[in-house]
Amino acid sequence: MDSSQVFKNIEAHVTGFFNTYQSSKLVFHNLNHTTYVVKRANEISGHYPLSEHDILVVFLAAWFHDTGYLFAPAEAHEEKSVETMRKFAEENAIPQEVINEAESCILATRPPRNPISLLEQIICDADTYNFGSKEFKETNELVFKEFQNVNENPLSKKKFDEGALEMLKHHQFYTGYCKELLKDVKKANMKKLKKKQEKNEAEGSVLENERPEITEKLGTTKGMQTMLRLTSSNHIQLSEMADSKANILISVNAIIISVILSVLLRKLQTDPYLTIPTLIFLLSSVTTIVVAILATRPKVNVGTFDEADIVSKKTNLLFFGNFHSMALNDYENAMRTMMKDSDYLYSSIIQDIYHLGVVLGRKYKLIRWAYNIFMFGIVISVLSFALASYFYSPEAAAVGKNTTGSPF
Numbered sequence: 001m002d003s004s005q006v007f008k009n010i011e012a013h014v015t016g017f018f019n020t021y022q023s024s025k026l027v028f029h030n031l032n033h034t035t036y037v038v039k040r041a042n043e044i045s046g047h048y049p050l051s052e053h054d055i056l057v058v059f060l061a062a063w064f065h066d067t068g069y070l071f072a073p074a075e076a077h078e079e080k081s082v083e084t085m086r087k088f089a090e091e092n093a094i095p096q097e098v099i100n101e102a103e104s105c106i107l108a109t110r111p112p113r114n115p116i117s118l119l120e121q122i123i124c125d126a127d128t129y130n131f132g133s134k135e136f137k138e139t140n141e142l143v144f145k146e147f148q149n150v151n152e153n154p155l156s157k158k159k160f161d162e163g164a165l166e167m168l169k170h171h172q173f174y175t176g177y178c179k180e181l182l183k184d185v186k187k188a189n190m191k192k193l194k195k196k197q198e199k200n201e202a203e204g205s206v207l208e209n210e211r212p213e214i215t216e217k218l219g220t221t222k223g224m225q226t227m228l229r230l231t232s233s234n235h236i237q238l239s240e241m242a243d244s245k246a247n248i249l250i251s252v253n254a255i256i257i258s259v260i261l262s263v264l265l266r267k268l269q270t271d272p273y274l275t276i277p278t279l280i281f282l283l284s285s286v287t288t289i290v291v292a293i294l295a296t297r298p299k300v301n302v303g304t305f306d307e308a309d310i311v312s313k314k315t316n317l318l319f320f321g322n323f324h325s326m327a328l329n330d331y332e333n334a335m336r337t338m339m340k341d342s343d344y345l346y347s348s349i350i351q352d353i354y355h356l357g358v359v360l361g362r363k364y365k366l367i368r369w370a371y372n373i374f375m376f377g378i379v380i381s382v383l384s385f386a387l388a389s390y391f392y393s394p395e396a397a398a399v400g401k402n403t404t405g406s407p408f
Contacts, residue, residue: 003052006094007059013088014063021070025149028142029069029077038062041126047177054119057098060085061105061123074150078110121174131171132182136189140164158200165193228349235356242295242363249292249370253285260285273392277384284377288370295366300324310334313344316351 018031041062045055068080082103089099101119108120115121130139143164148154155163168190173179264278303325309315315322317338323331338344 003056006056006092009092010060010063010088014067017067017070017084023070026069026146027149028139028146029066029074034063034066037065037123037126037129040129041122044122044125044175044177048118048122048175050119053098056094057101057105057119058122060089060094060098061102061119062126064088064102065106065109065123065127078107081106115174118175125173125175125178128171128173129178129182131168131189132173132178132184132186134185136185137192158197161193161197161200165190165197168193224346228346228353231353232349232356235353235360238360239356239363242360242367245367246292246296246363246370249367249374250289253289253292253374256285257282257289271392273388274385277381277388280384281377281381284373284381288374288377291366291370291373295363295370305334310337313341313347316348316355318348318352319355 014034015031018034022030038059041058045058050058064081064085066077066081067084068077068082071084072080085102085106086099089102101117104117105115105120105123108115108124109127113124115124130136140161144157144160147160168186171186173182173186260278260282264274264281268275268278299321301321303321303323305315305317305322305326315334317323317331317334323334326334338348
């Protein structure tokens with residue numbers, strides 16, 4: 001029997017099984033999990049003096065241990081996995097002794113686990129290797145999703161995590177290699193689950209003691225905070241877009257002006273009929289630049305406030321223009337006063353959003369003017385260049401230079 005070919009046949013057969021019969025509901029017990037278990041089984045086996053016979057047993061059991069999920073409910077998948085393994089092994093003339101030992105390994109993963117031989121222990125540890133790895137959080141989420149998918153009465157995430165913690169408490173690794181390697185990370189995973197469980201219990205206790213109107217008020221407050229934060233963020237993004245549009249206009253028209261000054265002005269000495277179109281082009285570009293600069297030119301306030309402004313809640317401490325000239329201690333005291341007063345705090349945020357909107361309105365109005373000036377200036381300039389070139393053709397210029405005073 002060619003062992004290497006048998007290994008290839010096993011891998012190809014199980015991979016084909018999953019590719020053909022895989023259900024979208026099985027987000028954990030799929031081909032990825034099977035290949036992971038095979039990889040870990042090979043890792044653990046490498047630390048023990050196994051014979052070729054033993055390696056084949058481990059390999060066969062690792063590949064087939066979860067194939068039963070494709071054809072049977074979770075509670076009966078081990079028996080179905082054994083059935084699919086036996087059928088394949090007998091068709092491929094794998095020795096009966098190997099088949100029997102692989103069957104024992106697969107059935108050893110059925111809870112409550114009690115692996116006897118080293119090979120059974122290797123398969124059990126490979127199957128639960130993730131319990132002692134940093135991948136546990138991710139795999140636990142996948143198991144939860146799969147549980148929700150395949151069960152008519154799914155559990156809440158809280159109940160599921162409680163069950164996962166109990167499972168880790170009663171779980172044990174059997175091989176000396178896994179006991180030594182994975183114990184610390186497994187303890188860390190248990191602590192995280194326990195901490196999460198305690199947090200859920202604390203939050204549940206708080207919510208139970210709260211009156212419905214208080215809970216409703218808290219929900220409304222969170223919604224208000226999200227709305228204000230998103231509105232402010234959107235205003236800032238719109239302001240950045242306005243500045244970007246203004247910069248485009250300034251850059252383009254600066255290039256146009258430099259071309260006019262360096263090329264067209266010299267051309268006017270020989271072709272004076274281009275004077276008016278050139279002046280129109282130059283004037284429209286300069287006007288566009290001026291309006292675009294006005295749109296982006298910053299306006300800075302005095303930057304001071306007094307204690308009376310804080311008491312009367314008239315100053316917005318969230319805008320730098322109102323405090324940039326103040327001392328740090330004065331500003332910090334004012335901020336602490338505002339943070340203690342929720343009405344003042346929300347009022348300041350609303351004022352900040354309002355003033356951002358006012359600035360945006362002015363910016364976009366000026367930018368719209370700038371784009372209109374640029375658009376109409378380009379159109380008028382091109383038309384004037386075309387008309388000047390048409391009416392001031394070389395023949396017309398020659399006639400204009402006739403000193404006889406008569407065209408005849």
